Amino acid sequence: MVLDRLQQLTMQVNASSPPPHPFDPLSTVEIDAAVAIVRAEHGQLHFNAVSLYEPRKAEMMAWLADPEKAPRPHRAADVVAIAPGGKVYDGIVDLDEKKIVQWKHTEGVQPLITMEDLQDVEHIVRQDPEVIKQCEIIGIPKEDMHKVYCDPWTIGYDERFGNKVRLQQALMYYRPNVDDSQYTFPLDFCPIYNAETKKIIHIDVPPVRRPISKAPPNNYHPEAIEKEGGYRTDLKPINITQPEGVSFKVNGRIIEWQKWSIHVGFNYREGIVLNNITFNDKGNVRPIFYRLSLAEMVVPYGNPEHPHQRKHAFDLGEYGGGYMTNSLSLGCDCKGAIHYMDAAFVNRAGASTIIKNAICIHEEDSGILFKHTDFRDESVIVTRGRKLVISHIFTAANYEYCVYWIFHQDGTIQLDIKLTGILNTYAMNPGEDTHGWGTEVYPGVNAHNHQHLFCMRVDANIDGPNNTVFQVDAARGPGEVGSVENKYGNAFYAKKTKYTTPLEAMADYDGDTSRTWEIANTNKLNLYSKKPVCYKLVSREVPRLLPKEGGLVWKRAGFARHAIHVTKYSDDQIHPAGRHVPQTSGEPSQGLPAWIQEAGPNSSIENTDIVLWHTFGITHFPSPEDFPIMPAEPMTVLLRPRNFFDRNPALDVPPSYARTPSQIAAGSTGCSCKPKGDGTSVQV
Numbered sequence: 127m128v129l130d131r132l133q134q135l136t137m138q139v140n141a142s143s144p145p146p147h148p149f150d151p152l153s154t155v156e157i158d159a160a161v162a163i164v165r166a167e168h169g170q171l172h173f174n175a176v177s178l179y180e181p182r183k184a185e186m187m188a189w190l191a192d193p194e195k196a197p198r199p200h201r202a203a204d205v206v207a208i209a210p211g212g213k214v215y216d217g218i219v220d221l222d223e224k225k226i227v228q229w230k231h232t233e234g235v236q237p238l239i240t241m242e243d244l245q246d247v248e249h250i251v252r253q254d255p256e257v258i259k260q261c262e263i264i265g266i267p268k269e270d271m272h273k274v275y276c277d278p279w280t281i282g283y284d285e286r287f288g289n290k291v292r293l294q295q296a297l298m299y300y301r302p303n304v305d306d307s308q309y310t311f312p313l314d315f316c317p318i319y320n321a322e323t324k325k326i327i328h329i330d331v332p333p334v335r336r337p338i339s340k341a342p343p344n345n346y347h348p349e350a351i352e353k354e355g356g357y358r359t360d361l362k363p364i365n366i367t368q369p370e371g372v373s374f375k376v377n378g379r380i381i382e383w384q385k386w387s388i389h390v391g392f393n394y395r396e397g398i399v400l401n402n403i404t405f406n407d408k409g410n411v412r413p414i415f416y417r418l419s420l421a422e423m424v425v426p427y428g429n430p431e432h433p434h435q436r437k438h439a440f441d442l443g444e445y446g447g448g449y450m451t452n453s454l455s456l457g458c459d460c461k462g463a464i465h466y467m468d469a470a471f472v473n474r475a476g477a478s479t480i481i482k483n484a485i486c487i488h489e490e491d492s493g494i495l496f497k498h499t500d501f502r503d504e505s506v507i508v509t510r511g512r513k514l515v516i517s518h519i520f521t522a523a524n525y526e527y528c529v530y531w532i533f534h535q536d537g538t539i540q541l542d543i544k545l546t547g548i549l550n551t552y553a554m555n556p557g558e559d560t561h562g563w564g565t566e567v568y569p570g571v572n573a574h575n576h577q578h579l580f581c582m583r584v585d586a587n588i589d590g591p592n593n594t595v596f597q598v599d600a601a602r603g604p605g606e607v608g609s610v611e612n613k614y615g616n617a618f619y620a621k622k623t624k625y626t627t628p629l630e631a632m633a634d635y636d637g638d639t640s641r642t643w644e645i646a647n648t649n650k651l652n653l654y655s656k657k658p659v660c661y662k663l664v665s666r667e668v669p670r671l672l673p674k675e676g677g678l679v680w681k682r683a684g685f686a687r688h689a690i691h692v693t694k695y696s697d698d699q700i701h702p703a704g705r706h707v708p709q710t711s712g713e714p715s716q717g718l719p720a721w722i723q724e725a726g727p728n729s730s731i732e733n734t735d736i737v738l739w740h741t742f743g744i745t746h747f748p749s750p751e752d753f754p755i756m757p758a759e760p761m762t763v764l765l766r767p768r769n770f771f772d773r774n775p776a777l778d779v780p781p782s783y784a785r786t787p788s789q790i791a792a793g794s795t796g797c798s799c800k801p802k803g804d805g806t807s808v809q810v
């Protein structure tokens with residue numbers, strides 16, 4: 127039976143033509159085939175993840191360089207499965223050979239928690255006699271248990287329970303009415319749920335109780351806003367139209383836009399993955415990045431009272447940014463002419479599932495690209511830019527993270543993350559002292575201080591794989607005021623520090639020196655500046671990890687100890703907090719710190735294939751304006767070409783308006799330039 131099914135699926139895989147690009151995420155047919163192959167050998171398992179096992183880089187580079195002659199990398203699935211009793215298996219299935227090429231029982235780990243795993247908990251919590259007792263103590267009668275809700279989180283790490291059993295902590299809330307936001311009514315206790323026995327095994331109860339708040343609900347839904355006086359009425363429509371369609375081409379999952387070529391991938395964990403990013407520089411297709419992704423994040427909360435130390439979500443490694451991704455809707459999440467891509471995953475039972483419209487690809491006007499007016503005669507050029515936006519949005523229980531990868535015509539790549547959704551809240555008594563660990567954002571609602579720290583993985587390929595990272599600081603020139611070399615004291619320059627080892631490259635941000643980092647190809651100099659071609663990382667929202675050295679978060683989130691880490695490329699180093707993150711103790715720290723130890727902190731990262739890891743984000747001290755739902759807060763990281771092009775690479779973008787001095791002298795009213803379809807412009 128199983129083999130018949132496998133044969134059918136194999137035929138479907140083979141029938142799909144053309145073959146998938148080696149970077150393409152697994153299709154539903156490929157996921158089903160991988161599951162069938164695993165099932166045929168290992169029987170009934172729960173599937174935690176079946177995702178593209180990415181081609182090995184050396185093989186892939188060879189194929190990209192010569193797809194006709196080089197062997198095409200095999201399609202393969204990276205599988206995480208859980209057997210009855212909780213044994214975790216990590217495997218690789220070669221889909222071309224139709225066989226399992228690696229299968230191992232991994233001890234002492236807990237794979238990420240899926241939304242399916244989480245959904246059981248609320249139901250069980252409502253029926254648990256001890257939870258009912260705790261609800262009664264704080265003023266919720268047992269007939270109202272249907273009004274009790276919980277956000278189940280992984281337990282993070284709790285030394286009382288370790289990591290042998292798969293555990294979740296239930297953050298408890300109440301809704302007086304079904305449409306009320308539960309985050310206005312947090313409960314003061316926290317049950318612990320065993321995902322194998324499906325039982326509550328413990329409840330953390332605070333020494334001082336906090337009865338349920340009697341404040342009126344604080345809602346954001348339309349009916350509530352209407353009741354409070356209604357919506358503002360002075361907004362006129364803004365329509366975005368692209369009457370001739372979009373200016374990008376889609377070939378499978380490769381997007382060609384304005385000299386850029388980008389392969390758009392997606393996985394359950396990182397969400398969007400961009401591969402083989404190149405720029406056509408006057409006919410020369412130049413590699414820039416082999417792979418870009420948001421690889422991990424951590425949200426540590428700052429209240430030291432037990433059990434709040436457990437609140438530090440690794441939303442990608444513990445839950446999966448891809449798994450939590452929203453199905454986007456036209457006119458709401460994205461406006462304009464949109465190209466959508468779906469995302470395919472496995473569910474716990476081993477069936478493939480689809481999130482429709484998981485990725486949105488569209489263009490936006492981006493304001494002025496460049497402009498200059500000559501004050502003498504008002505001769506002018508003004509050129510408007512546009513950008514290509516590749517985005518997805520994921521909901522991590524209370525928070526929404528909107529991730530935008532933005533490509534500009536001048537060669538800049540921008541990662542914007544917008545944070546919205548709802549604050550994580552905890553109960554407080556009237557007049558209670560928050561001790562500075564949180565803010566009363568509404569009566570009875572204590573929103574704890576926290577950070578949102580993201581780790582961007584930059585697998586650079588700046589005119590080839592051999593790259594070097596430099597720290598660049600604005601520095602004053604030597605010599606005191608009055609000295610020969612710096613008589614007036616005004617000298618300053620860009621001080622460059624080469625990172626030669628991973629140890630040197632563990633670096634922090636310094637706003638005082640406008641610190642940036644250059645990923646350079648020192649083998650290639652710019653024609654004019656004679657400086658190495660590079661892409662510069664410009665990132666200004668880079669708080670320090672506030673949890674202290676040696677503490678739980680510091681140990682578990684090793685990637686967040688520094689703004690920058692640089693490692694020599696290795697195929698399996700994708701997840702900077704480790705492959706399986708839930709319930710890690712951080713002893714020893716997984717991911718980046720472990721890889722650096724393994725490779726040798728003093729090994730060379732100079733002029734070789736390197737990966738730069740950048741941790742950035744915000745420190746969030748909540749305030750009432752963030753409640754009951756937060757206006758989106760943006761963060762930006764830029765990757766900018768520096769000494770990469772010989773001149774402004776966007777000079778050939780047709781201007782919106784241009785008038786030269788001679789045109790003015792000749793009495794011409796000017797030239798308003800309208801782009802023609804072939805990229806040139808005509809005077810109108």
Ligand code: ABN
Nearest residue numbers: 278279439445522523
């Ligand atoms: N922010 C932690 C989280 C994410 C998803 C689901 C539950 C909890």
Ligand code: CU
Nearest residue numbers: 576577578746
């Ligand atoms: Cu926040």
